[in-house]
Amino acid sequence: MVEIDHGCKCPGNPLLPQICKVIKITEETPDVKTFRIQTLDGKKPFTPLPGQLAMISVLNVGEAMFSLTAQGDDWIESSIKRVGFLTEALHNLFEGDLVGVRGPYGNHFPTEELKGRDILFVGGGIGLAPVRSFIRHAIAHRKDYGELDVLYGSRSYGDLVFKEDIFDHWPKACNTHITIDIEEDGWDGHVGFVPSYLEEKAFSPEGKAVVLCGPPIMITFCLISLAKMGFSKENVITTLEMRMKCGVGKCGRCNIGSKYVCLDGPVFTMAELEDLPDEQ
Amino acid sequence: MKIKKDKFKDALASIAKEAKVFLPMKGVYASEYRVWDGAGEPFFERNTALPPKELLFPRSERMYEYDLNAGTVTEAAPDEKIVIAGIRPCDVRSVEHLDKVFLESEYTDVYYRARRENLTMIAYGCATPAPTCFCDSMDVVPTDAPGADVVMNDAGNSYVLTVNTPKGEHIRDLISSFLSEGKADDVPAVSCSLKVEKPDDLHKQLIARFDDPMWETLSDACLGCGCCSYICPTCYCFDIGRENRGKTGTAFRCWDSCMFSDYSRMAGGHNPRPTKKERLRNRYLHKLAYFPERYGTSLCVGCGRCIDKCPARLDITNVPDIIQGSESNG
Numbered sequence: 001m002v003e004i005d006h007g008c009k010c011p012g013n014p015l016l017p018q019i020c021k022v023i024k025i026t027e028e029t030p031d032v033k034t035f036r037i038q039t040l041d042g043k044k045p046f047t048p049l050p051g052q053l054a055m056i057s058v059l060n061v062g063e064a065m066f067s068l069t070a071q072g073d074d075w076i077e078s079s080i081k082r083v084g085f086l087t088e089a090l091h092n093l094f095e096g097d098l099v100g101v102r103g104p105y106g107n108h109f110p111t112e113e114l115k116g117r118d119i120l121f122v123g124g125g126i127g128l129a130p131v132r133s134f135i136r137h138a139i140a141h142r143k144d145y146g147e148l149d150v151l152y153g154s155r156s157y158g159d160l161v162f163k164e165d166i167f168d169h170w171p172k173a174c175n176t177h178i179t180i181d182i183e184e185d186g187w188d189g190h191v192g193f194v195p196s197y198l199e200e201k202a203f204s205p206e207g208k209a210v211v212l213c214g215p216p217i218m219i220t221f222c223l224i225s226l227a228k229m230g231f232s233k234e235n236v237i238t239t240l241e242m243r244m245k246c247g248v249g250k251c252g253r254c255n256i257g258s259k260y261v262c263l264d265g266p267v268f269t270m271a272e273l274e275d276l277p278d279e280q
Numbered sequence: 281m282k283i284k285k286d287k288f289k290d291a292l293a294s295i296a297k298e299a300k301v302f303l304p305m306k307g308v309y310a311s312e313y314r315v316w317d318g319a320g321e322p323f324f325e326r327n328t329a330l331p332p333k334e335l336l337f338p339r340s341e342r343m344y345e346y347d348l349n350a351g352t353v354t355e356a357a358p359d360e361k362i363v364i365a366g367i368r369p370c371d372v373r374s375v376e377h378l379d380k381v382f383l384e385s386e387y388t389d390v391y392y393r394a395r396r397e398n399l400t401m402i403a404y405g406c407a408t409p410a411p412t413c414f415c416d417s418m419d420v421v422p423t424d425a426p427g428a429d430v431v432m433n434d435a436g437n438s439y440v441l442t443v444n445t446p447k448g449e450h451i452r453d454l455i456s457s458f459l460s461e462g463k464a465d466d467v468p469a470v471s472c473s474l475k476v477e478k479p480d481d482l483h484k485q486l487i488a489r490f491d492d493p494m495w496e497t498l499s500d501a502c503l504g505c506g507c508c509s510y511i512c513p514t515c516y517c518f519d520i521g522r523e524n525r526g527k528t529g530t531a532f533r534c535w536d537s538c539m540f541s542d543y544s545r546m547a548g549g550h551n552p553r554p555t556k557k558e559r560l561r562n563r564y565l566h567k568l569a570y571f572p573e574r575y576g577t578s579l580c581v582g583c584g585r586c587i588d589k590c591p592a593r594l595d596i597t598n599v600p601d602i603i604q605g606s607e608s609n610g
Contacts, residue, residue: 013390015520015533016344019351040351059346059353059531060524064547084547098348216550243546245520248387251536252517253544255562257487258570263386277490277565279552 014248017057017100020045023075025095028161029154032126033091034069034079037101044074045101050111050133051239051267054078054103055247061089063100065244065262067130076101079129079161105247106266109134109211109237111141118146118207122222124194124214125154128161130239130266131213135165139173148174149203153194155181177201195221198229205230212238223270233270240266281441282462283432283455288439291455292316292365298454299361299400302335304328313364324434326410327368327583331513335362336378336395340534343391343520348527358394363451366404366432370415370583372425374513375401380575381516400447403428409472412584414597417476420581423467433467440467474584478600482578483569485603490561494602499560501592506537508563508586508594514579517543538563564599 024036037056039045048054048068056078057063064086070077082091093099111134119138123131138145150170154160157180170176179190179197190197194214210231212222219238226236242254242261249263257276259265283291292301301316303323310329314320342356367375375396382392403425409415415422425431429448432439440462443452452459479485509515519536522529536543539559545551553559571579580596587595 013355014387015389015391016355017353019346019353059348060522060527060529062522063520087547098351100346100353241546242552243544245518245533245536249385250381250387250389250516251519251533252538252566253536255566255570257565258573277487279558 014102015246017055017059017063017102018045019059019098020101022093022095022097022099025093028079028163029159031082032079032161033082034077035090035093035099036075036077037099038075042074044071045076046104047071048076048104048133049108050137051107051109051130052104052133053106053247053262053266054101055105055244056080056090057100058086058089058093059098059100062086065105065241065247067133067239067266068104069129069132070136071133079126079132081126103247105262107264109137109239109267111137114209115144116146117209118148120149120151120203120208120210122194122198122210122212122214123150123152124218125159126161127214127218128152129213131211132162132165134211135170135174139170142173146207149177149201150174151177151179151194151198151201153179153181153192153197156184157187193221194218195225198222198225203229205232205235208235210236212236233274236270237267238270238273240268281443281452281459282435282438283441283458283460284438286437287458288322289319291458293318294454294458295363295365295451299363302332302362302364304366304404313367316365322366324366324404326408327370327406327413327585329585329589330511331374331583331585332364332367332371333374333378333513333516335364336375336392336399337382337516337518337535340532341391343531343533345530346522346528356391358391359398360395361398361400362395363400363402365402367401367425367428368406368583369403369422369425369428369431370406370413370418370420370581371513372401372403372428373415373418373420373581374583375399376427377514377571377575377577377579377581378516380577385575400430400451401425401428402430402432402448402451405431405433405467406470407434407468409470410584410588411473412587413472413582414474414476414584415582416470416472417474417478418578418580418582422470422472435462435467438462472582474597476582476597476600477604479603482600482603483572486565486569486599489603490565495557495561498564498594498598498602499556502539502556502560502594503592504539504541504556504559505591506539507589507591509537509539510535511585511589513583513585514567514581538566560594564596567596568599 026034066078245251249260254261302313303316305314312330345354382389405423429445431442518533567579
């Protein structure tokens with residue numbers, strides 16, 4: 001059983017952003033960019049735990065909640081897919097432009113509780129972004145964890161995010177299994193959807209926890225596959241998204257039952273989600 | 281303590297020297313809590329159409345100014361002293377509920393806290409509840425408001441005052457020259473005519489019926505206008521927006537309603553509550569199930585405003601009625 005810690009508090013006004021600078025922009029795919037963010041005096045805005053969230057704003061456009069995918073000594077990073085009004089504005093930024101940042105919000109992946117365990121990370125599309133914060137943590141603390149597997153898939157080679165990580169860095173520390181949905185020229189890796197690849201690999205549920213994030217349809221089928229493979233709901237961990245405005249459990253909209261995704265989530269075990277009303 | 285009714289305005293004038301006084305008053309379109317100009321008459325016949333929440337949680341409120349040229353954000357800090365004279369016990373309870381959300385939960389809301397610390401509430405006990413009132417079914421006593429700083433009750437040609445808090449003592453000192461001795465225990469008990477039977481485990485029963493067809497039926501007539509949220513004293517959901525001028529502007533928050541489709545729709549178009557069925561269910565469950573689970577008390581105070589003003593005649597008391605009915609039917 002994976003217990004999830006639900007505590008986090010920030011001092012001051014939680015709705016007030018700090019002005020930060022985008023110091024590096026990486027084009028991951030045609031519609032995903034990674035933004036490296038630093039305070040104006042060259043510091044890290046705050047130190048998030050793996051899986052925590054931040055409200056990022058283009059101050060004269062709007063703000064939205066994003067997962068933080070990585071952090072360094074003096075920066076945090078978020079990978080953002082272009083899907084709407086604000087993300088379009090973010091994608092139009094240049095290095096050196098200012099953004100507002102507030103956080104960190106929400107709970108985090110159970111990095112302590114999973115010490116000594118094997119972990120299977122499963123990601124689909126941009127869903128690898130939140131999971132990456134935990135993968136990076138696990139690799140940085142490699143001795144604390146057992147066997148690490150990363151199974152990641154996307155529509156096409158071009159849509160795979162974090163290519164340097166998945167092809168160069170991570171294979172040195174964990175087993176990586178990469179797949180794309182349909183065949184394409186120049187790709188000699190696995191072809192097929194994430195859930196079927198999962199079953200093909202036949203991971204043993206013995207001592208293993210699964211950290212899962214991707215589009216809803218992929219999650220639905222992965223859960224079916226994982227259940228078939230013998231993984232219990234307590235050992236499958238996912239991270240959710242909902243529309244959010246405040247990030248601190250007040251503005252109302254991100255609730256699932258009496259839980260707020262911004263505050264009590266975004267990380268839940270499947271067992272916890274089963275106890276909540278079945279919102280879509 | 282008592283104050284003669286003909287001295288009431290003189291007393292208000294003493295209070296108005298150091299704070300902005302709000303009174304329930306008739307408006308052009310609807311009765312509401314308005315700034316007292318020194319002459320206006322209080323409207324005590326029935327509760328105001330609009331709730332007092334905007335004195336703590338304005339319809340639209342500046343949060344901070346931003347300047348992208350200078351790279352700065354400047355926080356707004358509300359600091360106005362306010363006294364509400366004549367707030368009803370149901371509305372006092374609604375403020376207690378808002379306190380739970382904005383002051384007593386994981387994060388403190390600094391804007392709400394600044395307004396709340398500057399607020400003094402003089403409650404007005406209800407002598408004649410409206411036909412839509414059901415506060416005594418929601419654990420509110422129509423003639424008493426323990427959460428208010430002062431409670432006043434109509435006693436013929438005077439009001440009987442009870443002081444509850446240090447803020448209330450300050451009000452008493454301000455108006456002491458108008459006060460005379462008098463007992464508070466001669467206030468007759470008042471009962472609402474609309475009664476709602478609710479089982480102790482209502483929240484559990486409602487959640488168990490999350491997929492029940494009753495939500496479809498209940499929401500059938502809903503127009504999605506959001507009126508219920510607007511006039512509800514405890515609906516506190518908000519949106520955050522900005523008024524922008526080039527590289528500078530103001531971020532504000534404003535009331536929002538879970539009855540609007542935009543409310544929970546995500547970028548990319550997915551909406552976890554796509555139709556009025558899910559939206560109405562969420563609103564009712566928030567009041568009667570989710571809030572009790574999280575904060576230990578029902579979020580509905582029984583003021584009856586939503587029953588009175590809903591253009592489609594939706595009635596929140598139907599929800600516990602259905603649960604009770606299904607219980608008695610076995």
